[in-house]
Amino acid sequence: MISRSFDRSAMSWSYEMHLQPLLSATDIEGLPFGSVFGSVPAHSVSKRHAHHDGEMFIVLAGKAVVVLGDEEREFGPGEVVHLSPFGFHEIRNESDEPFDIVSVYWEHIPSAVAALDKLPPHEQLPARALVFCPPPTPNGGLHLGHLSGPYVRADMLVRALRSMGRDARYVTGTDDHQSYVASAARLRGTEPGAVAKAEGDTVIATLRAAEVGCDRLTRPAGDPEHADRIRALFDRVVTSPAVTEQEHPTAYCPTCDLSLHQAFARGFCAHCEASSDGEICEACGRPNEARELTGLKCRICGTPATTRPERALWLDLNAYAEQLREYLRGAYTSPDLQALVERLLDEGLPPYRLGRTTDWGVSLGEGQALDAWADLALTFLDAARAESEQGGPAKITLFLGYDNSFYYAVLLPILAFAAGLADHLPAAFVTNQFLHLEGEKFSTSRGHAVWADDAIAAAGPDAVRLALLRNAPEGRVTQVSHESAGHLAQDPLYRGAHAWLAGFAALDEECGGKVPGTGAWTDAHREFYRHLNLITRQLDGLLLPESFSARGYVQLLESFVVRAAEFRATDTPMRRVGSLAEEARTSLALEYLAAKVFAALAWPVTPVLAQQVWDWLGLTGHPVRETDWSFLPTGATCLAPAPELATATQAAAGERP
Structure with missing residues (x-):
């Protein structure tokens, strides 16, 4: 006789619940199923997942809601529920007591194959979709490295959805208020607005030449109502108790009399030692404050940075950490982005400065403007809300470069929570790494690039798109050489x-x-x-x-x-x-x-x-x-x-x- 007893002390943590082996073929030769005791703690939710096995829950104690796909039902002691193969399921225990079950599972390949046949991919694609891409920064033209990331891949999805009869719209624009536009203007001896307009027009023309269709273009610097709309959303954010005014030491260039942040700061990441600008390291994806960079210098004049105290509004990101975890549980995130965000959450999210000492961007008064990335996030939410109001609810998929992971998977959702706009967040994040030229990152400033306009003029949009999609930096860094870039039609x-x-x-x-x-x-x-x-x-x-x-x-x-x-x-x-x-x-x-x-x-x-x-x-x-x-x-x-x-x-x- 072989027996097993329910024993909480013998359980291990898996699938975000407690599990204990019961009986399987390793215990009884020829047993056609496996089984475990399971317990979902009070006020918790098990991991949403699927198996190719059939599975059955037999409830021993407690009450909880079992979710299978779009179905959900409460079960209690003595009840049984069957879960079909490849059906995503979870247990939501909202009670004050553990929910204890026996799970019995078995492999039956014909049933698994039949279940797949009932889930054709085209039926899982939404009837209405919004596909967003981060607006390019209009401080220079687009090169193949830019196009290879989100832009052509997102257009590929939009076209495919339209060919299936879906209502799909492509949303992007130009990131006019970035500090990179202001720094480019300083270096060129002109005004940021002029740079944003001229370079932005070029960016949009290049996208169109690459047959990338844009249904909504956000161009903040040329939109006379943009600042008022974004300030109205920001007013909602600052009502959050997580937003406070604080004074902190800030990187500063005495030669240029500049508050050094983002594009104005250049040094090395304190985490991975890669060359980095202020506020984000593109190499490891970690946020920083410019003053934390080692070897920090002013990008404009090269003077080593000092610090000075500055007062500004700060957002306590950690106040929304659990809400962020819950949101990301229900959204799809690419594996590299998921790993980064989980690491950041485990380490504790840093506070984020919402106002910058600059005269470029949405003015907040007293010599400050809204942080460019906060501006970008609120612009995203403003566009998503407008699309929803005009066309109805839609599934939002966001294509983005891995270097933008923190801003779009952490800052954007938290600002949406604070502003009460969580309904307009992405349901899926699709990331890309980088396309390198001759083993190094494309660089506009160093002229290390193959310009998209030149490639399209030489080979045509089809050949350029095909080459970039074939060599897309999905989950990895990919490479192109000057020679191969000159023979895209091959x-x-x-x-x-x-x-x-x-x-x-x-x-x-x-x-x-x-x-x-x-x-x-x-x-x-x-x-x-x-x-x-x-x-x-x-x-x-x-x-x-x-x-x-x-x-x-x-x-x-x-x-x-x-x-x-x-x-x-x-x-x-x-x-x-x-x-x-x-x-x-x-x-x-x-x-x-x-x-x-x-x-x-x-x-x-x-x-x-x-x-x-x-x-x-x-x-x-x-x-x-x-x-x-x-x-x-x-x-x-x-x-x-x-x-x-x-x-x-x-x-x-x-x-x-």
Whole structure:
């Protein structure tokens, strides 16, 4: 006889609850399930998670709410609940007593696979989405390092959602009130407003040249109502008891008579020793105060910094630490961002200065302006609120560089809590690391860059987008060289797609410019059609914020083009056999369907080429993604794309057209 007893002293902490082994196959040979005792402490919530196993809770004592997906129900002693595979669940115990259960779980792969089939990725994508990107700082033009981060990747998601019939909007702008704009103006001997306007116009033009569509642009310096709206939100923030006026020693340059913060301060991070400006270290993502940097100097004149006392409003971030933890529990955060924020929370959040001694930005009076990052956060909330009021609720996904993690995953939510605007926070954060040039970070000031405008002029927006998406710095630093940046059109997908599509000129001659209907099917036809539907589902799965991967998307899209070219190569001989005329019709119909599928799946990556293919197939509007692909109408007229595609293919290969 084998027995086990519920024993709190024998429990360990896992899944944010107490667990104790019960019985499993290691105890009883052949036992087809595992089991544990579990206890969720009073006034706590277990970790939200999913398994591929089936699971059953048998309640021993206490009462709590079991949440499974969008369902939730209270359970008490003697009750049983079954949890399906891959169903995200948690236990919310709001009572004064522990909630004690027995969990029984088992693996049944057919059930797990069936559960996946019931959760197709496209159904998990929202009906209405707002996709935000941090506004670029208008102190210079955009280089490939800028584009490779959030901007093209976010546009890829917006286009994909629109092709599925979703209401998706892209929100960005220019970060006009950054100290980097003010410091650039000082160094150039001009005014910050002039820099923000001129460089901001250039930034927006570059985004448009890269086929990045912006539905809402926030341009603070050119918006006469911006300051009043942001001050109104800031007034809500300062009512929080966590905001107090304090005096602290502040980095100062006596030569320039400048309060040194952010772009005006330059030294080395006290945590990782990397070169850093004031208030944030891009290398390790940790916040700082400029005076904490080692070797601190004034960026304008190079004078070693001193300090002086300054009074300002400060926000006690730690006062909202638990609310921040709770918010981030329900939002998706990329693993690198999650690790950083959890480390910062465990160490204790630093206080944050809300007013800066500067004449650039939203004035707070007495020689101070709203901190640029607080201004940016409130601008985000203002835009999100306006979008919600105009179009209704939406799921917000924020694409951001890892160096902005603290500001967007800590400062932004806490300001939203203080202002009562938490409903307008992101539901998902998708980060990127950095694209390096020749092993070093892109640098505008040192001229260590490949400018986006130059690359687009040389290779076209499709080739630039494709190269950046293939080499996107997702979860890692990626590299580009001057040589590879000069040959962006050599990408294998770019060349392969043009070559395959150029081959449709010969098919048009066979069909007389008319798309044939299907006839008899072979096994190869069936499997190619299956492939078209399966790869669409696979690509859909890479669009979920939780699994978003531009790199993976490009690789799968390339495999689709290879598969389509192989299908043509192996099926073409059959079309010359008179007795197989019925099979030949199906083969040709599948080829035209593959072109339709390509246009829809490639539109997020290479929008110019994809739209061209969609148009010559006689289809209207922008490319539309289907769940199960329908054939082109029999007899539809296709305008041969051969001349344009052949030219592009030869150009990509470095040949004379």
